Amino acid sequence: MQLMPPKRRRASPKRPIYATVKPWRAYVRLGLTLTLAAVAIFMGRDHWRLRHTQYEPFPASVSGAARPIDGDSLFVGGNEVRLQGLDAPEGRQTCSRGGLTWNCGEEAKRELAHAIGGEIVTCNVSERDRYGRLLARCIAGGRDINSSMVRAGMAVAFGGYNDEEADARSSRRGVWSGEFEAPQRWRAQHNPQDAR
Numbered sequence: 001m002q003l004m005p006p007k008r009r010r011a012s013p014k015r016p017i018y019a020t021v022k023p024w025r026a027y028v029r030l031g032l033t034l035t036l037a038a039v040a041i042f043m044g045r046d047h048w049r050l051r052h053t054q055y056e057p058f059p060a061s062v063s064g065a066a067r068p069i070d071g072d073s074l075f076v077g078g079n080e081v082r083l084q085g086l087d088a089p090e091g092r093q094t095c096s097r098g099g100l101t102w103n104c105g106e107e108a109k110r111e112l113a114h115a116i117g118g119e120i121v122t123c124n125v126s127e128r129d130r131y132g133r134l135l136a137r138c139i140a141g142g143r144d145i146n147s148s149m150v151r152a153g154m155a156v157a158f159g160g161y162n163d164e165e166a167d168a169r170s171s172r173r174g175v176w177s178g179e180f181e182a183p184q185r186w187r188a189q190h191n192p193q194d195a196r
Helices: 023-042 104-116 145-151 162-171 183-190
Strands: 061-064 066-070 073-076 079-083 095-097 100-102 121-128 134-140
Touching: 061 073, 061 134, 066 104, 073 121, 079 145, 104 145, 134 145, 145 162
Parallel strands: 079 134
Antiparallel strands: 061 121, 066 073, 073 079, 095 100, 121 134
């Protein structure tokens, strides 16, 4: 009788650790992470809005709920509107009063929110500016928002509302209560590409 050598067991190759993770799960996680990052970046911003050019047609009027962007522009029913005939301090702009610095740009935005007062806003559009925004005179609750901003001293006349500016200046309201740089000059120094 012939003896057979004992059978050798074949050593099974060790499986690498990463092979136990299903590869498709990693792709799903990566996809979800990228989607959440994109949503986080674009939330609260208006990147999804179509940008218009100065020469595109525009509606005669827009109406709807409104929210301020800064002291002289707002969103009305999904349209970006710039208040015509005035110029308000920029959001980062500061002014001085009684030797103290105050953020007149943020104050102008708050004044615009106050002028809107939670009312439906109706804007009569005359044209688009070079950024594609609608240039308009707006009314909320029967009040002329453009006029209110200049009369409160939180915007200067820029092609209109000279009487309102004279009244604010003589009463020393808003920016007229101290010293400030004209918004147009401030933009030219701090945001040269946005000077209007």
